[in-house]
Amino acid sequence: MQLLDGVLVSGHIKEQIKEEVIKWQSGGGKKPHLAAVLVGNNPASEAYVGSKVKHCEELGFDSTLLRLPADMTEADLIAEVERLNNDNNIDGILVQLPLPAHISPDSVINAIHPAKDVDGFHPISQGRMLLGQPTFLPATPYGIMLMLEYYKIDTAGMHCVVIGRSNIVGTPMTILMSRNGNPGNATVTMCHSRTKNLKDFTLNADIIVAAIGRPKYVTADMVKPGAIIIDVGINRIDDATKKSGSRLVGDVDFDNVAPLCSYITPVPKGVGLMTICGLMKNTLLAAQLRGK
Ligand code: GUN
Numbered sequence: 250m251q252l253l254d255g256v257l258v259s260g261h262i263k264e265q266i267k268e269e270v271i272k273w274q275s276g277g278g279k280k281p282h283l284a285a286v287l288v289g290n291n292p293a294s295e296a297y298v299g300s301k302v303k304h305c306e307e308l309g310f311d312s313t314l315l316r317l318p319a320d321m322t323e324a325d326l327i328a329e330v331e332r333l334n335n336d337n338n339i340d341g342i343l344v345q346l347p348l349p350a351h352i353s354p355d356s357v358i359n360a361i362h363p364a365k366d367v368d369g370f371h372p373i374s375q376g377r378m379l380l381g382q383p384t385f386l387p388a389t390p391y392g393i394m395l396m397l398e399y400y401k402i403d404t405a406g407m408h409c410v411v412i413g414r415s416n417i418v419g420t421p422m423t424i425l426m427s428r429n430g431n432p433g434n435a436t437v438t439m440c441h442s443r444t445k446n447l448k449d450f451t452l453n454a455d456i457i458v459a460a461i462g463r464p465k466y467v468t469a470d471m472v473k474p475g476a477i478i479i480d481v482g483i484n485r486i487d488d489a490t491k492k493s494g495s496r497l498v499g500d501v502d503f504d505n506v507a508p509l510c511s512y513i514t515p516v517p518k519g520v521g522l523m524t525i526c527g528l529m530k531n532t533l534l535a536a537q538l539r540g541k
Pocket of ligand 1: 343344345346347368388389417524
């Protein structure tokens with residue numbers, strides 16, 4: 250079993266981004282500038298956005314963190330997004346999800362200008378991805394593709410089972426893994442919470458992408474020996490042995506699955522770090538396309 254090491258791969262990609270930013274600036278380009286919008290104070294979202302802003306500093310980007318109250322109206326949030334759309338200094342906009350229940354994420358995402366949609370969530374970005382046109386790919390699937398590429402895993406002809414059908418991970422993963430590219434060219438099955446006999450599918454999988462948001466959902470009896478496991482889950486579970494009283498686990502029962510498989514991503518230090526790489530690459534690209 251080989252660990253797909255998010256620290257190693259993201260470190261390598263971040264060095265590439267840093268070099269590219271320096272090159273871009275020495276040619277007269279301006280620093281990429283990411284605006285992150287955080288509505289309310291969900292602790293997990295606070296941590297994710299904090300990490301994104303910290304990475305901007307590390308890579309030589311500018312960043313703006315816009316903290317907004319949980320009880321704001323949808324119209325006010327859309328007005329903020331439009332203000333960022335019209336701010337010539339801002340290259341990329343991300344609105345951290347989930348949003349408070351009274352705000353429609355679709356309405357807010359639709360308000361982001363596609364040229365600044367560095368999360369790749371806008372219908373224009375998703376439509377272009379579906380058609381195989383150049384665009385901003387959603388950050389997590391993009392990061393997973395970068396990881397497979399780094400380890401030179403040849404996915405052509407493999408059977409890839411994606412568990413989860415969200416717009417931000419499961420659905421785009423099925424598109425990217427089946428496209429005519431490398432990585433890609435896989436035969437893809439999409440499973441989800443209503444799939445019957447999930448094990449019948451996963452036991453036939455050469456690659457499993459677990460993105461269902463349930464702790465340790467993929468167990469050893471569901472995995473074919475030698476399979477490749479990509480764990481997208483970040484779930485907090487109680488753990489009395491930890492000072493904080495909790496710890497993070499993925500959607501895969503790592504301890505029991507790892508000995509069986511050929512490659513596996515850990516949680517933490519796996520896919521989460523790759524999501525940041527996807528976002529940062531998109532932000533640099535947005536700055537370059539806007540600066541042309
Ligand atoms: N919530 C969970 N993942 C993401 C992500 O990649 N981007 C945003 N904006 N929100 C998220």
